[in-house]
């Protein structure tokens with residue numbers, strides 16, 4: 132009996148390990164391949180020059196800048212709203228059926244395919260609000276897409292602050308809002324930042340939401356205002372991979388490498404922040 | 415005159431009647447112990463005195479609780495003032511994850527936004543001296559409070575109340591996480607503090623009640639069965655139930 136259960140455990144362990152491998156290996160291979168083929172393309176000119184000769188030469192500077200603008204815009208829009216929503220849900224809303232439904236809906240919104248957000252952004256911002264295809268429309272669309280991530284992670288961060296901190300603060304005559312501001316929020320910041328950066332990474336990498344709302348096929352000059360169109364890394368990658376014939380493989384992989392590096396870098400920052408704060412807190 | 419006076423205080427958690435017609439009189443500069451088996455409503459009563467039960471949904475309270483003659487159960491009672499005046503020491507010492515210094519001035523910083531640094535320093539010194547921690551900690555004020563021993567943490571929590579000028583200290587089993595030696599020290603501090611404060615301590619340790627308190631109230635199933643001088647309660651209880659509890663028949 133004992134031996135048997137030991138064997139079952141071994142078999143289970145083996146399959147779990149296999150499943151992990153099945154996930155890790157392809158991801159690892161992709162990363163290795165992109166680094167291998169993309170890294171040789173990376174040089175200062177590639178990062179700082181505009182695309183030339185029908186995007187078959189030159190660099191990807193406008194796409195990098197476009198992506199940075201879009202991600203920044205998305206955060207400016209989504210972080211305050213997401214944070215306020217999270218504060219409401221975790222600190223103020225009563226535990227009612229309706230509120231539980233709202234929370235469930237928000238979690239599920241994070242799983243909606245990004246092309247749906249793209250269509251939504253097209254209908255609402257581009258057409259209805261007449262912002263046209265612009266950085267504003269694209270940022271708002273990306274912002275809406277990452278709102279659920281920001282709300283959910285911020286809410287979890289707020290809820291993980293021990294209840295006793297709130298009680299003590301209130302028992303000192305500190306009002307509810309001051310308690311949130313001075314005690315709850317400071318202790319939730321690492322979690323909120325992590326969520327924000329994960330959202331950033333997602334916003335930087337998606338093509339579908341920007342396809343109809345902002346992305347320019349080829350626009351060598353940098354955007355001058357938020358009502359201009361812009362190039363963006365993921366869309367540029369799509370274009371040079373499928374729409375323009377005879378682009379050197381090096382350029383395609385180089386673009387993929389920059390995009391991947393950007394997203395991985397942001398995730399890395401999130402991990403470091405989380406790690407730093409976790410070491411510091413001790414309740 | 416009574417510092418805190420309750421008249422026909424009743425409290426319900428939903429349908430559950432947790433406090434039944436409690437009439438009690440807590441006098442200033444005395445230590446009043448509340449004893450009774452667990453679940454009888456001791457913590458509930460303490461939380462009425464600074465309206466911490468407001469945080470719980472479905473609580474209904476009626477009757478009167480007069481603090482300095484003002485009924486704090488009134489809807490328009492000034493909660494900020496009340497909670498500063500009637501401070502609470504919790505069972506588990508619970509400093510914030512801040513420095514010792516910042517823990518003490520936390521309330522004051524929030525209450526008066528542009529307070530001077532000198533004033534804060536004074537408050538810290540005065541509060542730490544009151545809880546007899548100043549000599550131990552005066553060179554470690556910037557250290558995280560979470561690094562202190564349990565007893566020091568509990569003292570710090572008391573200092574935090576003194577800093578906001580509480581004059582009533584509600585203590586809910588403040589020694590239950592401490593060893594006997596630390597407990598003795600906190601009790602000593604309580605005797606010291608009663609010269610300036612009104613202290614109400616909930617304890618399920620009868621020896622502790624007998625040791626530190628001037629008055630004692632015995633609660634059972636939400637009722638305040640008996641209330642009087644500690645000496646009388648422990649030597650000549652009037653109620654059979656009090657006697658049974660004190661002689662250990664309830665366990």
Ligand SMILES: Nc1ncnc2c1ncn2[C@@H]1O[C@H](COP(=O)(O)OP(=O)(O)O)[C@@H](O)[C@H]1O
Nearest residue numbers: 427430432451452453454455456457458459470
């Ligand atoms: N938030 C609450 N909701 C419902 N019932 C509660 C709540 N808090 C306490 N009670 C009940 O009220 C009674 C008194 O609780 P409490 O005041 O904590 O007792 P004590 O401190 O004397 O051990 C207990 O029966 C407890 O189950």
Ligand SMILES: [Mg+2]
Nearest residue numbers: 456457458586
């Ligand atoms: Mg209790």
